[in-house]
Amino acid sequence: MLADLGADIVKVEPPEGDPGRALGPLFQALNHGKEARRINFKQADELAQLRDWLATADVMVDSFRPGVLAAMGLDAATLHARNPRLVMVSITGYGQRGPWANKAGHDLNFMAISGALDQMRAPDGALAQSNVQWGDLAGGSAMATIAILAAVFAAQRTGQGRHIDVSMTHGLHAHLVMPRSTAALLAPMLGHRPGAGEDLLNGGLPCYSLYRTADDRHLAVGALEHKFWRAACEVFGRPDWTDRHWQRGALPGTPDALALREEVAALVASLPLAVWAERFADADACVTPVLTLEEAESHPLFAGEPAVQPWREVPSGG
Numbered sequence: 003m004l005a006d007l008g009a010d011i012v013k014v015e016p017p018e019g020d021p022g023r024a025l026g027p028l029f030q031a032l033n034h035g036k037e038a039r040r041i042n043f044k045q046a047d048e049l050a051q052l053r054d055w056l057a058t059a060d061v062m063v064d065s066f067r068p069g070v071l072a073a074m075g076l077d078a079a080t081l082h083a084r085n086p087r088l089v090m091v092s093i094t095g096y097g098q099r100g101p102w103a104n105k106a107g108h109d110l111n112f113m114a115i116s117g118a119l120d121q122m123r124a125p126d127g128a129l130a131q132s133n134v135q136w137g138d139l140a141g142g143s144a145m146a147t148i149a150i151l152a153a154v155f156a157a158q159r160t161g162q163g164r165h166i167d168v169s170m171t172h173g174l175h176a177h178l179v180m181p182r183s184t185a186a187l188l189a190p191m192l193g194h195r196p197g198a199g200e201d202l203l204n205g206g207l208p209c210y211s212l213y214r215t216a217d218d219r220h221l222a223v224g225a226l227e228h229k230f231w232r233a234a235c236e237v238f239g240r241p242d243w244t245d246r247h248w249q250r251g252a253l254p255g256t257p258d259a260l261a262l263r264e265e266v267a268a269l270v271a272s273l274p275l276a277v278w279a280e281r282f283a284d285a286d287a288c289v290t291p292v293l294t295l296e297e298a299e300s301h302p303l304f305a306g307e308p309a310v311q312p313w314r315e316v317p318s319g320g
Contacts, residue, residue: 066094107171136177137170145173188201215274243266
């Protein structure tokens with residue numbers, strides 16, 4: 003992400019190199035825009051070379067377990083003595099302190115411990131194993147990038163860097179804003195904390211849910227606001243559904259909300275996905291087909307782009 007934003011990145015690998023090089027496309031996706039250098043972390047002279055590089059760097063990012071940096075003479079006190087403006091960011095699974103600080107883990111473990119994985123259930127309660135690594139990406143990389151940019155900005159203003167602790171598990175837990183908030187809202191009505199298919203955004207609202215089509219595909223109905231639900235009802239040919247919406251009192255778990263979900267499901271299941279995609283193509287209703295990765299890559303939003311990036315500069319004058 004930082005390379006895509008224009009930063010000069012030096013990736014320091016061990017003498018044997020990154021084992022990920024054997025996975026060509028994945029390695030390229032994670033390492034494009036980086037200059038690779040190799041260091042033997044067990045050799046004092048090569049560690050000294052690394053400290054020389056860091057003397058003029060803005061940022062150092064590491065993913066060692068707690069204590070490893072200090073053992074190599076790369077602790078904050080040592081590095082800041084030569085480069086006070088240096089921003090250090092250590093990304094770990096469970097943080098620099100606490101009973102789990104030295105435990106090993108991967109994305110699946112961070113998802114499980116944070117409580118995020120339990121939120122990824124189908125309406126029948128079946129747990130889903132996401133093929134998007136939310137712990138690594140949202141809890142780790144995105145949180146670290148935000149911290150880096152803020153800390154570099156502060157260092158430019160104050161001349162003082164810092165050492166930032168980024169825990170992927172804590173980062174994931176911080177993303178559970180909706181489940182924690184809506185639990186307090188809905189538990190009194192449901193008699194329990196909302197579970198699979200019962201919360202505002204995990205299937206409890208008929209206007210915001212996934213529906214199976216006649217050809218066993220899915221339609222994503224995201225008409226959360228009443229104006230979008232009204233537009234969706236027009237396309238569905240059911241204007242009588244318009245006021246059966248949470249902003250009109252049809253909250254999750256109510257008899258009418260449950261009945262409406264079944265009615266919508268039956269209608270969507272009567273036609274294949276391509277028909278629904280065509281009908282909603284020009285409707286401002288927040289209803290879209292659920293695309294496969296191959297279909298997404300050929301979608302007009304992404305087609306023809308050598309690399310999809312979330313940031314673009316708006317052209318001058320437009």
